[in-house]
Amino acid sequence: MEIKPSYDGIDPSELTREDFDIITQNEKQITITYDWLKQDRYAAQPVLDYLYLGPTSAIRNHDSLREQGITMLMIVRDSRMPASSHNADQAARQLGLPVEYVRVQGGDISDLVQSLPGIIGLINRHMLSVYRDAQQSATDRRPGGEEGGGGGGGEGGGHGPAAAAAHSQRRRGKVLITCDSGLYYSPTITAAYLMSMYGQTLLSAVDFVGKQGRGCVFDQKAKLTLRSWQMLIRPRPMTEQRHLQWVKQRVKQDKQDRQDKQDRQDTPEVRRQVVAKEKSPSFDHTDPETPRERGNTGNAKGGSVHGS
Template identity: 35%
Template structure:
């Protein structure tokens, strides 16, 4: 006799009978739906412009964001399904003007690495393969001067914990490439004035993020980067990525983790913005306190600590009563 039959034959309680078998497992989380972007034609674009209001101020400063994005340069994405072929998945696509996404095979393509000026490769790989070099061999990496980084995870749960580290590696590399070109004798200040690079001579870093297929773990890293650095909502970041690389497959588990990471980013951003505003308010209050004018002689008469009561106070007042008004500085034009 099956469980369903047994439950259906149970006597009704309070006049009610279960219509389906009970389940003891936890309820499933709600599905995260990624709708297709509404792009009527191939000439339509999704425009993304980073704004510092959507960035966690504890992770990036305004100057760092301007360096990485080249002064808030907008990013465009059109629907790649119009010209996508099966062979396209074997290559890498520029998700941003400095960030590429592709499979591990493209990381061994010497010609492609040179043509696109890749300066760093970030591999999102299974931790079981941590001892295997999935990227180009050591000679190729050293010869081309490419920085090699790895993110080793066993599952998606470990991947979401690796997001901050991976994002920091990309940002640090972009900033280091820029700062290595610092010029001291120039009249073109950038940021705080300690560095300056003529616009036409800037050599930007180029980062390739990849996994075995370029469609799973590495795609999750790129979505997390778009949310963290460009302040994009999770749905918009996934749509933007899918327009750039049509073969990307973000399964339900990965989408759920990306949604959880978005909630973490929102919470961190809210807390740090509050802390900055509170610190700024306290600093303003301290400045206003310092700016308060000094007390005059009459203000001290009521101050007991300064001897502002009794006969001594009256005698002190007589000492100042015959003095003429003294102004230390005057404006000669008045």
């Protein structure tokens, strides 16, 4: 199964097309097929090449976080539990990773609907921040920090904008979304992200995430939450599309109405009626201010018409 980035449902005021392409790199994502081991259940698993999910306990494995290149931790927790995670805070200190906490009110997954825009915004802003920091770092390493430049040597095989782009490509942001089990809240958020950034439907997003993260649980409440999210992110482009279709149909109908009216006015029967009216003795071309002369003048003019 493969999916591709889709800008169709994105609000340009929230995320520009350029930033969207930086985040997704406009690359398709493919489900990975491999043999699962029991211990994989407790590790962070990639869903996209920059988005991982897993249980919060996976954060303890600092070596794995380094190897995978994780640059941000997002911890989803029931609001009735402690506000922070000791493991996450420890990883943040030792690895220098930013940590974001998402609180689910009363453990009710439907509460996530109102939080999803902010959650997706956090992920995207982090991806852009890492990209721009990498670009700036590559620029600063060039002699004199000048634009352009050339020559070989050093990591990346040279200097200049191409080298900066290559460096920012290598230093790409990667976000790990976790919840206590890694099977409920975090997969639901990941599916919502696919629906927003990759134009997936509820069913296709759930299918994709389920193939990447074995054991994910999408119960009725989770699916209703994602359905609500789907209704929130789809109306704007659909409304615009329907309005455009309505405008096109209206223009086409108006054009047809004008043509029909013109055709009705140009039939032989209509022309005969016009000629007959002009030849009628009562057809008056005179000034209405001279009623006494109207009859004679009208007849005279009528005679000239008859003679033609």
